[in-house]
Amino acid sequence: MIQKTFLMVKPDGVQRSIIGEVISRFEKKGFQLVGAKLMHISQELAETHYGEHKEKPFFGELVKFITSGPVFAMVWEGENVISVSRQMVGKTNPQEALPGTIRGDYGLIVDKNIIHGSDSPESAEREISLFFESEELTFYKKDADAWIY
Numbered sequence: 566m567i568q569k570t571f572l573m574v575k576p577d578g579v580q581r582s583i584i585g586e587v588i589s590r591f592e593k594k595g596f597q598l599v600g601a602k603l604m605h606i607s608q609e610l611a612e613t614h615y616g617e618h619k620e621k622p623f624f625g626e627l628v629k630f631i632t633s634g635p636v637f638a639m640v641w642e643g644e645n646v647i648s649v650s651r652q653m654v655g656k657t658n659p660q661e662a663l664p665g666t667i668r669g670d671y672g673l674i675v676d677k678n679i680i681h682g683s684d685s686p687e688s689a690e691r692e693i694s695l696f697f698e699s700e701e702l703t704f705y706k707k708d709a710d711a712w713i714y
């Protein structure tokens with residue numbers, strides 16, 4: 566099933582120059598980048614994006630962190646990209662994330678875990694529309710798809 570998902574390099578990943586590495590991993594896997602931008606998240610967008618964690622003790626810190634510097638927001642497309650990209654991102658706590666995953670390779674602490682990825686078709690749709698206008702997404706045919714699919 567061809568899907569789209571929302572992935573975002575968080576402020577720690579931007580500061581640590583991991584944007585290129587993240588893009589490279591998803592490109593090499595065979596997924597297609599259909600939208601991307603470097604941006605600052607407003608307080609309001611942060612609170613909406615992480616709304617499901619409103620009651621958690623770490624909510625305030627999480628909002629402060631995600632608004633503390635630029636993030637690199639992306640939309641990726643491909644076969645089962647939502648669940649496959651979550652596997653490539655790794656477990657929430659980088660100490661539990663397996664080597665070979667982005668968090669497992671580059672993170673150490675749960676509140677600085679490098680990257681966000683949508684966890685379901687519903688959240689992918691919601692997060693894509695929160696961060697991108699439809700005209701910011703580009704659709705194009707890649708000839709290399711014949712060698713991936």
Ligand code: IDP
Pocket residue numbers: 623627656657675676677678680681682684
């Ligand atoms: P996910 O990012 O793997 O989907 P969620 O449970 O949705 O994980 O949590 C959202 C984000 O909140 C995490 O990526 C992490 O940055 C932060 N977070 C989760 N649990 C904790 C915690 O116990 N302390 C501090 N931050 C946390």
